[in-house]
Amino acid sequence: MKRLETLSALAHQNDKKILIWVFDGIGGLPHPDTGKTELECANTPNIDAFVQKSMTGRTMAFGRGITPGSGPGHLALFGYPNDQIVIGRGVLEVLGSSKVLKDGKPVEGFTLSKGDVAARGNFATEQIVDGTAVITDRRAGKPATEVSGALIKMLSENVKIDGVEIFLLPGKQHRFSVVFRGEGLVGDVIETDPQVTGLPKLACEANRPEAARAAEVINAFVEQVTTLLADQEQARTVLLRGIAGRPDVPTLPELYGLRCGAIAAYPMYRGIANLLGFDVLGQPSNHREEIETLKANYDKYDLFYFHIKETDSVSHLGQFDEKVKIFEACDSLFQEALDLGFDAVIITGDHCTPCVLKEHSWHPIPTAFWHKDCLFDDTPKLTERGCARGILGTIPARDMVPLALAATGQLLKYGA
Amino acid sequence: MKRLETLSALAHQNDKKILIWVFDGIGGLPHPDTGKTELECANTPNIDAFVQKSMTGRTMAFGRGITPGSGPGHLALFGYPNDQIVIGRGVLEVLGSSKVLKDGKPVEGFTLSKGDVAARGNFATEQIVDGTAVITDRRAGKPATEVSGALIKMLSENVKIDGVEIFLLPGKQHRFSVVFRGEGLVGDVIETDPQVTGLPKLACEANRPEAARAAEVINAFVEQVTTLLADQEQARTVLLRGIAGRPDVPTLPELYGLRCGAIAAYPMYRGIANLLGFDVLGQPSNHREEIETLKANYDKYDLFYFHIKETDSVSHLGQFDEKVKIFEACDSLFQEALDLGFDAVIITGDHCTPCVLKEHSWHPIPTAFWHKDCLFDDTPKLTERGCARGILGTIPARDMVPLALAATGQLLKYGA
Numbered sequence: 011m012k013r014l015e016t017l018s019a020l021a022h023q024n025d026k027k028i029l030i031w032v033f034d035g036i037g038g039l040p041h042p043d044t045g046k047t048e049l050e051c052a053n054t055p056n057i058d059a060f061v062q063k064s065m066t067g068r069t070m071a072f073g074r075g076i077t078p079g080s081g082p083g084h085l086a087l088f089g090y091p092n093d094q095i096v097i098g099r100g101v102l103e104v105l106g107s108s109k110v111l112k113d114g115k116p117v118e119g120f121t122l123s124k125g126d127v128a129a130r131g132n133f134a135t136e137q138i139v140d141g142t143a144v145i146t147d148r149r150a151g152k153p154a155t156e157v158s159g160a161l162i163k164m165l166s167e168n169v170k171i172d173g174v175e176i177f178l179l180p181g182k183q184h185r186f187s188v189v190f191r192g193e194g195l196v197g198d199v200i201e202t203d204p205q206v207t208g209l210p211k212l213a214c215e216a217n218r219p220e221a222a223r224a225a226e227v228i229n230a231f232v233e234q235v236t237t238l239l240a241d242q243e244q245a246r247t248v249l250l251r252g253i254a255g256r257p258d259v260p261t262l263p264e265l266y267g268l269r270c271g272a273i274a275a276y277p278m279y280r281g282i283a284n285l286l287g288f289d290v291l292g293q294p295s296n297h298r299e300e301i302e303t304l305k306a307n308y309d310k311y312d313l314f315y316f317h318i319k320e321t322d323s324v325s326h327l328g329q330f331d332e333k334v335k336i337f338e339a340c341d342s343l344f345q346e347a348l349d350l351g352f353d354a355v356i357i358t359g360d361h362c363t364p365c366v367l368k369e370h371s372w373h374p375i376p377t378a379f380w381h382k383d384c385l386f387d388d389t390p391k392l393t394e395r396g397c398a399r400g401i402l403g404t405i406p407a408r409d410m411v412p413l414a415l416a417a418t419g420q421l422l423k424y425g426a
Numbered sequence: 427m428k429r430l431e432t433l434s435a436l437a438h439q440n441d442k443k444i445l446i447w448v449f450d451g452i453g454g455l456p457h458p459d460t461g462k463t464e465l466e467c468a469n470t471p472n473i474d475a476f477v478q479k480s481m482t483g484r485t486m487a488f489g490r491g492i493t494p495g496s497g498p499g500h501l502a503l504f505g506y507p508n509d510q511i512v513i514g515r516g517v518l519e520v521l522g523s524s525k526v527l528k529d530g531k532p533v534e535g536f537t538l539s540k541g542d543v544a545a546r547g548n549f550a551t552e553q554i555v556d557g558t559a560v561i562t563d564r565r566a567g568k569p570a571t572e573v574s575g576a577l578i579k580m581l582s583e584n585v586k587i588d589g590v591e592i593f594l595l596p597g598k599q600h601r602f603s604v605v606f607r608g609e610g611l612v613g614d615v616i617e618t619d620p621q622v623t624g625l626p627k628l629a630c631e632a633n634r635p636e637a638a639r640a641a642e643v644i645n646a647f648v649e650q651v652t653t654l655l656a657d658q659e660q661a662r663t664v665l666l667r668g669i670a671g672r673p674d675v676p677t678l679p680e681l682y683g684l685r686c687g688a689i690a691a692y693p694m695y696r697g698i699a700n701l702l703g704f705d706v707l708g709q710p711s712n713h714r715e716e717i718e719t720l721k722a723n724y725d726k727y728d729l730f731y732f733h734i735k736e737t738d739s740v741s742h743l744g745q746f747d748e749k750v751k752i753f754e755a756c757d758s759l760f761q762e763a764l765d766l767g768f769d770a771v772i773i774t775g776d777h778c779t780p781c782v783l784k785e786h787s788w789h790p791i792p793t794a795f796w797h798k799d800c801l802f803d804d805t806p807k808l809t810e811r812g813c814a815r816g817i818l819g820t821i822p823a824r825d826m827v828p829l830a831l832a833a834t835g836q837l838l839k840y841g842a
Contacts, residue, residue: 013489016489016492016509017491017492020492290498334695348652382631383455383458383782383783384455384456384457384778385455385456385463385789385810385811386456386461386809386813387814399815401810401814401815403814403819403820405490406490409489409490409491412489412490412491412492413489413490413491413788415491416491416493416787416788417491417788421491421492421493421788422783423493423494423786424488424491424492424493424494424495424498425494425495425496425497425498425508425512425513426495426496426497426513426515426518
């Protein structure tokens, strides 16, 4: 965090505007038939023209060989040390959902507040052995998602703890998430999952005195839930893991004095952006609406995050040609964004998702960076191989925000 | 500093000679009309030929996106960790000047000694409110430089503190610098500037017991100065900031056993070199005299620092063509230096100063490194884009001195 302090001390905001355009899962690998990657196959004349006047390179969200999740990927994208800041799994899950329930009813646009404590949960089964309830299946036989969803609704209608709001989010099969909101909750507590069967579930305990109230609330929750599940065939109790509060990180506005606007259709990305101090703009549900949201808000913000999810979604399904088409479909939209007149523009990703792998990968992320007076290179097109030889080099992703600030004159000189 | 200790432990001096040739503000950016940088435009056949047998790359004085001042830039150039060593502003100012006064008279070739305490000062105005003197203008209405210069001369003639030598340096408008020299002075004290008007100036206090004498001296100085200014219209007192001693760093001779000679025309660079253990050679006032100084001293030193200031000076004025001409004018001088027979030669800068920006910039510094048996690459010319693809890579500037030592057989193997 020392680095963020140094950067923050040098920050000197002006009226320049920066766009970070993120193709989620941008980078790919050669198709076995052609040897060409998704980006190499895409016909994207506008992006090509942009790249030809940019400095190109590749970014790494974490160390070489490490495949980042979306949390670490986005922390790096926005300049944060993702080795020091961890977004808890429970936190990420609730950020990722529009299906949060409170008192049995859906909550519109749930966001995590400071002081909230979030956890990932499993339904589990237990039975009495020698007078003690021990866990017999940590996943309750992986119930159908509809079954566990109905249980979550029932629990949401019935669990009550004085002075605490409880938000529940159904997940796949045995999984769910829970958020506790109330005075004096600090998420620094132990998990209740004993990790093996044949042992009792653990009582939640505070790791430090300030977390005592959170431990008490979690134990009350588990007790009530266990009582409410007493006559259920499928699940008799719950185990909680990854218990954590909203990460206590300085926001981008706090660090750099920037007004930050996020444009993303998917809840998790909207949530992460919100955590880091972006205003999350509009309710766009497709790329056209995303671009219109950008245009409508151009005057009001200094730094924009523009997120395209579909490149990642189709990559997870291995749909090579679909990914190519999404790059092509976004090409003219990108030009519409450029035409707004930004002073610095980055095209990048939060990680790679090669179609041949169908999952996130460890590969460096193709990146193009343009600004006024940019030392452009001769990379002709945004591709994995082209960017690997670009003069930006292969650099930590967390350096891109500082570079964009520097390139727009928003970082003072260090030392006399 | 751990890294310096490791390097120092491995150092094994021989009779090899190293030249670090610094073009201050070396790197540039594309001219808007041609797309070519200053270095790309310069006709420098001798430097080109040198580069063609060198390994090329780029160095970074600090993190990506961070623009280094001359202090951090030179610390990195000479292998020092500039995130851990800071040269105080007052120290840099006095190093930068040939106009230091003592007892009202100019001091020839002032250098900072160990134990000296230096500070940056402002003239200020104050008035009595409810029996207390409070600051009314922290810059004393920005007096004309001639006015403040005359006040500095008057103060230099009159302020006397037993056992302490006082050196004063006039600055622009309300600014000046002061150095206290005497037994037992430790510069670890608080500033006297309250930073806002309407408050009294602060009494200087020691941050640790050893600094008590320095605080006492500074308070006595401020009191005398305030008395001496009592009948002045323009300024009634002074505020001191950036109070610090000469940085307590191991010198290059101490670290590596090298005899180090510095050739620079400008006082600040002579001063920084002196701080780090270089003998500052001659009094050259132009490039020809610098080269003659190098030749005259070639036999006496192992590591030479050769500083060309003008590339930076004209860049600050945005004089693109002038910068090109300076590179061209230095081309044959550089060959004269090469002809002396050095065993390792680095051409680099302390930072970039692109003419299109007219100020220091964050860009990596084009660098060429030659030594016997060098793994030369195919970079044809010393340019920003060429060096970006050189096989030295884009590396921390502080690694260049260790590389030069290694390349001349002056670092032992680490571990068995």
